[in-house]
Amino acid sequence: xxxxxxxxxxxxxxxxxxxxxxxxxxxxxxxxxxxxxxxxxxxxx
Amino acid sequence: xxxxxxxxxxxxxxxxxxxxxxxxxxxxxxxxxxxxxxxxxxxxxxxxxxxxxxxxxxxxxxxxxxxxxxxxxxxxxxxxxxxxxxxxxxxxxxxxxxxxxxxxxxxxxxxxxxxxxxxxxxxxxxxxxxxxxxxxxxxxxxxxxxxxxxxxxxxxxxxxxxxxxxxxxxxxxxxxxxxxxxxxxxxxxxxxxxxxxxxxxxxxxxxxxxxxxxxxxxxxxxxxxxxxxxxxxxxxxxxxxxxxxxxxxxxxxxxxxxxxxxxxxxxxxxxxxxxxxxxxxxxxxxxxxxxxxxxxxxxxxxxxxxxxxxxxxxxxxxxxxxxxxxxxxxxxxxxxxxxxxxxxxxxxxxxxxxxxxxxxxxxxxxxxxxxxxxxxxxxxxxxxxxxxxxxxxxxxxxxxx
Amino acid sequence: xxxxxxxxxxxxxxxxxxxxxxxxxxxxxxxxxxxxxxxxxxxxxxxxxxxxxxxxxxxxxxxxxxxxxxxxxxxxxxxxxxxxxxxxx
Numbered sequence: 193x194x195x196x197x198x199x200x201x202x203x204x205x206x207x208x209x210x211x212x213x214x215x216x217x218x219x220x221x222x223x224x225x226x227x228x229x230x231x232x233x234x235x236x237x
Numbered sequence: 238x239x240x241x242x243x244x245x246x247x248x249x250x251x252x253x254x255x256x257x258x259x260x261x262x263x264x265x266x267x268x269x270x271x272x273x274x275x276x277x278x279x280x281x282x283x284x285x286x287x288x289x290x291x292x293x294x295x296x297x298x299x300x301x302x303x304x305x306x307x308x309x310x311x312x313x314x315x316x317x318x319x320x321x322x323x324x325x326x327x328x329x330x331x332x333x334x335x336x337x338x339x340x341x342x343x344x345x346x347x348x349x350x351x352x353x354x355x356x357x358x359x360x361x362x363x364x365x366x367x368x369x370x371x372x373x374x375x376x377x378x379x380x381x382x383x384x385x386x387x388x389x390x391x392x393x394x395x396x397x398x399x400x401x402x403x404x405x406x407x408x409x410x411x412x413x414x415x416x417x418x419x420x421x422x423x424x425x426x427x428x429x430x431x432x433x434x435x436x437x438x439x440x441x442x443x444x445x446x447x448x449x450x451x452x453x454x455x456x457x458x459x460x461x462x463x464x465x466x467x468x469x470x471x472x473x474x475x476x477x478x479x480x481x482x483x484x485x486x487x488x489x490x491x492x493x494x495x496x497x498x499x500x501x502x503x504x505x506x507x508x509x510x511x512x513x514x515x516x517x518x519x520x521x522x523x524x525x526x527x528x529x530x531x532x533x534x535x536x537x538x539x540x541x542x543x544x545x546x547x548x549x550x551x552x553x554x555x556x557x558x559x560x561x562x563x564x565x566x567x568x569x570x571x572x573x574x575x576x577x578x579x580x581x582x583x584x585x586x587x588x589x590x591x592x593x594x595x596x597x598x599x600x601x602x603x604x605x606x607x608x609x610x611x612x613x614x615x616x617x618x619x620x621x622x623x624x625x626x627x628x629x630x631x632x633x634x635x636x637x638x
Numbered sequence: 639x640x641x642x643x644x645x646x647x648x649x650x651x652x653x654x655x656x657x658x659x660x661x662x663x664x665x666x667x668x669x670x671x672x673x674x675x676x677x678x679x680x681x682x683x684x685x686x687x688x689x690x691x692x693x694x695x696x697x698x699x700x701x702x703x704x705x706x707x708x709x710x711x712x713x714x715x716x717x718x719x720x721x722x723x724x725x726x727x
Contacts, residue, residue, distance in 0.1 A: 224712040226243050226673040227719055243673040246659055253655075255662070255671070300655040302664040328653070330666060363651075363666050 250498045250545035253299035254535065256332075258307060258513045259503045261289070261317065263608035265309040266338050269371075269382045271410060271451060273514055274504075275442040276309035277610035280617060283505040286316040288526070292503065293320070295531050296329050303330030303363065307513070309505070309608075312339035321364060325351075330363035334408065336386060337368050337393025345393075345400035352402055367406035367434065368393050373421035377414050381451070398429040406473065408434040411461060412451040419464060423472070434473035435461075437480075440572040440582070441514040442604050448573070455590075458583060459484065480565035483558030483585040494567065497522065497544035501535065504606075509534045511544060514568035517605045551578025558586055565589075574601030641710050641717065642696070647687040647725045656680060663721050672721050679712055686722060 264279040265272075284292070296304065304324065311317055312335050324331045340348075351364055368390050372378025375387035397405050407426045409415065415422075419435070426433040440448035453461065462481045465472065465488055478488060493499075496512035503509055507525040510516055522541050523534035535541065550556075553564040565581025573582040574596040580588035608617055648654070651666040661680040663672040674680050681699035682692070689695035696709050716722045 222708065223715060224674065224676045224679050224708055225715045226675065227715070228243055228671050228673070229669060241659065243671075246657070246673075251657065255664070300653075302653050302655070303666075330653070 244493060247493060247495065247499050248545070250541065252536065253532075254301050254501055255495075255499050256303045256305060257296075257301060257501050257503060258305045259292075260308050260505050260513065261306055261311040261320070262309040262314045262505050263606075264313055265336075266313060267310065267336055267383050267386055268610060269386075269443070270447050271371075271381060271412075271438060271442075271444040272609075273439060273442040273444055274307075274309065274516060275604055275607045275609050278608045278612070278617075279309075280506050280608060284507050284525075286319065288507065289316070289320050290323050292507075292525055292531055293324050293327055293329055295525075296324075297327040299532055299535075301329060303332055306331055306333040308334075310336055310338060325364060330365075332365040332367060332406075334367040334369060335393070336382070337390040340366070340368075340393035340396055342396045342400065345396040345402060348397070349400040349402040352404075365405065366397065366402070367408045368397075368431070369408050369410075370422075371410050371412065372415050373418035373425060377418060380414070381412065381447075394425075394429040394431065397431075403430045405429075405431050406434050407431045408436060410436050410438050411453060412438055413453055413457065414451070416453055416457045416461060419461070423468070432471065432473060434475055435465075435478075436475065437478055437566070437569075439514040439566065439569050440601075441568055442516065443609065445572050445601070445604065452583065455583075455585075455587070458585065462488075462585075480562050480569075480581045480583060481585060482561035483556075485561075487561055494563065496520075496567065497541040501541075503531065509538070511540065512568060514566070515571065517571070517602060519571065519602070520568075521605075549578070551576070553578070553580055553588075556580075556586060556588070572601060572604075641713050642693040642706060643691050645686075645690060645725050646692055646695075646713065646717070646722045648683065649720055649723050652721055654680070654684070663716075665719070665721060668720060670719055670721075672716065672719060674712075679709065682709060682713075683716070683722065687725070 260274055262279055262283055263274065263276045265276040268277055311333055321331050321333070348364060348366060370378060370387070370390045371381045372387060378387040378390075379385070394407065407422065407429070409422055423433055438444060438448070438452050440452075458481065462478070462484050465474065465478070466486060469488070474488060479493065482488065496515065501509055501511055501522070502513045502516070503525060504516065509522045509525060509531065511520040511522065520540065522538035525531045525534065527533060529537070550559050550564055553559045562581070562585070565584060567577050569582050570577055570579070573593060575582055575589065575592050580586075580592055582589040582593055584590070606618055649665065653664045653666065655662045655664075656677070660676055661674040661683075663674065663683070665672075674683065678699050678701055682695050682701065685695040685698055686692060689698060692710075692713055693706065696706055701709055713722065
């Protein structure tokens with residue numbers, strides 16, 4: 193089984209970010225906004 | 238400018254929960270076999286209306302976005318609607334979980350009216366409803382939740398749909414017997430204009446007694462995972478199946494245990510626990526009746542500090558799936574007698590099954606509280622059986638160094 | 639017209655909470671959480687509703703002209719996720 197997310201953090205980018213394969217992809221890390229959906233987190237209704 | 242990803246802030250704990258679960262009462266009109274809170278009878282020491290409002294006021298000050306209100310059956314508390322109104326008037330959203338017993342046409346109409354109002358008016362009250370159901374047929378459902386409970390839930394959903402409340406939640410605890418009905422649940426949610434939510438059965442509360450009988454088989458877990466990947470868009474998994482991430486692709490969401498870091502539980506007597514599946518002295522962080530209220534417990538309790546520190550994977554760290562599954566659910570491990578620094582009982586790699594075989598029968602910790610009907614009030618609180626039951630996190634830290 | 643020249647406002651279903659590391663926005667409709675990594679971005683977002691344009695909200699929040707591009711991209715993302723909406727202006 194292949195290694196999954198890096199040791200520091202599981203994948204957190206929202207589907208919108210995952211679509212960004214154009215030149216902005218390199219700049220994603222500098223984006224001042226990060227989106228998550230918290231539905232996958234335990235305890236969230 | 239911070240370059241730290243949000244999930245790392247989550248892992249280290251926030252100054253206030255994003256949301257939290259609040260069990261308002263241990264009283265319940267039902268006696269579901271798998272009840273995570275062992276509910277049935279009110280506890281004599283439950284928070285008063287004034288105390289509950291004080292908690293809400295604190296949550297407002299801390300800017301908690303919303304509370305997930307449950308129980309027992311929260312709507313049978315006489316002050317339930319008063320508390321909901323107080324929350325929404327004080328910028329705390331309310332999502333409440335119910336078996337539907339009090340969702341009459343009038344109640345449904347009033348909920349729908351407030352939901353419509355929210356869309357257009359900034360900062361007005363936000364209320365969402367979640368109907369609990371564990372079978373797409375009365376036969377499957379009532380075997381777990383009791384005779385008549387299917388009919389009650391369906392009536393509530395019909396009332397909500399008729400009142401125009403679009404998007405309420407239909408919440409299902411996945412079991413061996415209802416997983417074959419997952420398509421039927423989806424159809425039911427669609428029929429009533431609701432959103433399906435699937436949650437994981439934990440061996441918590443009365444769930445410990447039915448875990449062997451009801452928890453999904455390994456094959457069913459795999460099927461559920463595949464189904465969620467293929468058809469799960471729009472299906473909530475709020476309680477998290479992040480332990481399934483070990484199969485490969487992570488399911489959408491944070492895939493993180495937020496207990497004590499981003500969420501927690503406040504129980505009917507004001508005790509604060511790491512999560513609703515961990516109602517045991519070992520996971521009790523404090524009580525809202527203490528001098529610093531809820532905020533002091535959230536920010537300063539030893540238990541939460543230890544959860545917010547770096548977590549070594551222990552025995553799991555060497556596994557290729559660990560980065561995805563993070564060792565699974567601590568409540569599931571605790572109540573099956575497994576060490577916290579080892580595999581989840583339902584580990585998709587099979588490591589948990591192997592470890593379970595080594596657990597001495599009858600040695601797993603029992604829930605500290607039991608409000609089931611038929612249990613005398615004097616026995617509602619159970620003392621821990623062994624000293625090491627009290628400090629599983631410390632024990633885990635010592636083992637993993 | 640670019641993001642910066644338009645007038646914006648927080649969507650009504652969004653709740654804002656400041657954090658030491660920036661801010662969190664929760665959208666009750668989409669159930670999404672947005673993390674603002676920069677406290678000036680929080681000030682921009684909070685000032686959007688009153689400012690004639692996003693550019694002016696940025697400048698009022700102390701954003702330097704050379705930094706506007708980053709804030710423009712941030713606002714574009716917030717618009718994509720319905721955290722902010724165009725207003726009549």
